[in-house]
Amino acid sequence: MxxxxxxxxxxxxxxxxxxxxxxxxxxxxxxxxxxxxxxxxxxxxxxxxxxxxxxxxxxxxxxxxxxxxxxxxxxxxxxxxxxxxxxxxxxxxxxxxxxxxxxxxxxxxxxxxxxxxxHGKMTVTEAERIAHRLRARLPWELELAETGPDAGLAFSRLLDQVRLARADLESAIEFQEGDGPDWEPLAMEIRRIAAQARLQDHWARLPRVLLLGAVNTGKSTLFNRIAGYDRAIVSDQPGTTRDWLEAEIRHDGLPFLLIDSAGLRPGADGPNGAAEGPEAEGIRHTLDLARDADVLVAFSPTAGTEADPRTIGVQGKAD
Ligand SMILES: Nc1nc2c(ncn2[C@@H]2O[C@H](COP(=O)(O)OP(=O)(O)OP(=O)(O)O)[C@@H](O)[C@H]2O)c(=O)[nH]1
Ligand SMILES: [Mg+2]
The missing domain is CATH 3.30.1360.120 (Probable tRNA modification gtpase trme; domain 1)
Incomplete structure (x- = not known):
């Protein structure tokens, strides 16, 4: 090799x-x-x-x-x-x-x-912890860098299992005896490591806060106010926002991603007045974003969000 x-x-x-x-x-x-x-x-x-x-x-x-x-x-x-x-x-x-x-x-x-x-200056686990320390954006992620799962140990266990399977496979081929390796424990270990990595990736991303609701309710206005500058176009025309916009916000030292989305329109999914072209595309993105968000700031009324535990209901244009 x-x-x-x-x-x-x-x-x-x-x-x-x-x-x-x-x-x-x-x-x-x-x-x-x-x-x-x-x-x-x-x-x-x-x-x-x-x-x-x-x-x-x-x-x-x-x-x-x-x-x-x-x-x-x-x-x-x-x-x-x-x-x-x-x-x-x-x-x-x-x-x-x-x-x-x-x-x-x-x-x-x-x-x-x-x-x-x-060159033996650090273990895989230490290298992994350095990577976590560099990527950490939240205080608890820094703590995880100190105490998180031992990747080096997991890989060395996996390597031991691969070696065992290889020895079983070789003897099954060479001496035509035994049923060969039992792949299941190895596959389980790989699945476990992959699931853990996916979970860590999920937690390493910033929390996503989505401004969601009907057209012309003041989502982009609130987005600009929180972002601190005129990032999104605001107008009295319903359907102004077509693409979603995001801004990284830090509040009390904690960062999150604030997302403004294309407004929903009653009847947009029905036969009369169905959304088409860019509007339909924008609404599709909004619904995808809603599935993925950690917090939904729902400008009332936004059907389907009331029972969702991620929802914080707000009333736009309350003045
Ligand atoms: N009176 C009043 N008007 C507001 C308020 N917030 C926004 N507006 C106005 O309402 C209109 C629509 O505001 P946007 O922020 O563009 O609304 P939006 O929800 O992003 O609209 P879409 O992008 O079409 O979904 C604009 O003319 C804003 O100036 C509010 O709190 N009070
Ligand atoms: Mg808007």
Whole structure:
């Protein structure tokens, strides 16, 4: 079997900070050629010493601060440099292309952590927890990152079962004896892990709060008021909103997704006055969104929502 380690032989580079302007940006370079690549940008190659930061001046670009981490005392276990500069995406992009021009490869998503696992710097469970910590948007998600299910343990159990099944299969083929492996426990374990992953994905998404109701009841007006700016078109023409709109709102430190939807019209699903074209499409989206939402802010009267436990009824145009 070809070794997957082909991806561990080269030197990878990527910005560690989010794209966009900021006071500072951080770039990470990791692999056997990390220091030779940096040296090639300097007039005379320095001696890279663990933790001894150095200034790297690149004409016409910026002053960079390079902190070397010598293998194995780094995040990935390889020779690594953490390079900070001013947080201008243009500087970051141009410096990244200097590094790739000098022999580094643009890292894929999660590749630094993949290397850390492969070099024994962390377990799969720890890597998984880092991913949770990076994605967490709610306080309890941060807690889950500390105490959540042990993915490493689940995978090593699965691997044990695969090995057993393989041994059974081999002996069934080779000695023509036994019925071969019992696949059911293995299939059950895979289903259990998949279900757990789906559940985690579900909880990791932002709660969805849908403004739902008849046309011209003031949904978009409320949406704009909560969003804090005129995101949605408001007019006295029924059916103004056709596409749904969303805004990420933070209230008391808790984020949620507020969604404005195309208004419903009495009779839109009946033979007389049935919705057609874009209106019908908009209503179809609204009904899909309603199925998926965590909270329905229903502008009364909105048939079918009264008994739904997700509903908060509101009266539009109450003045
Ligand atoms: N008097 C009064 N008028 C309102 C209120 N809220 C909205 N309106 C007006 O009602 C009309 C419709 O408001 P929208 O916010 O566009 O209503 P909508 O529910 O999004 O309508 P559709 O997109 O057609 O479904 C506009 O002329 C608003 O200015 C309110 O609380 N009081
Ligand atoms: Mg609207």
């Amino acid at each position: 070809p070794s997957p380690d082909v991806f561990l032989d080269d030197t990878i580079v990527a910005a560690a900070t989010a794209p966009g302007a900021g006071a500072l940006a951080l770039i990470r370079l990791s692999g056997p050629d990390a220091f030779p690549i940096l040296s090639s940008l300097l007039p005379s190659p320095p001696r890279w010493r663990h933790g001894r930061a150095r200034r790297l001046r690149v004409e016409g670009l910026d002053d960079f601060l390079v902190t070397p981490f010598v293998s194995p005392r780094s995040y990935t276990g390889e020779d690594t440099a953490e390079i900070s500069c001013h947080g201008n995406p243009l500087i970051v992009e141009r410096f990244l292309s200097r590094l790739t021009g000098a022999g580094a490869r643009a890292a894929g998503p999660g590749e630094f952590t993949y290397r850390a696992v492969r």
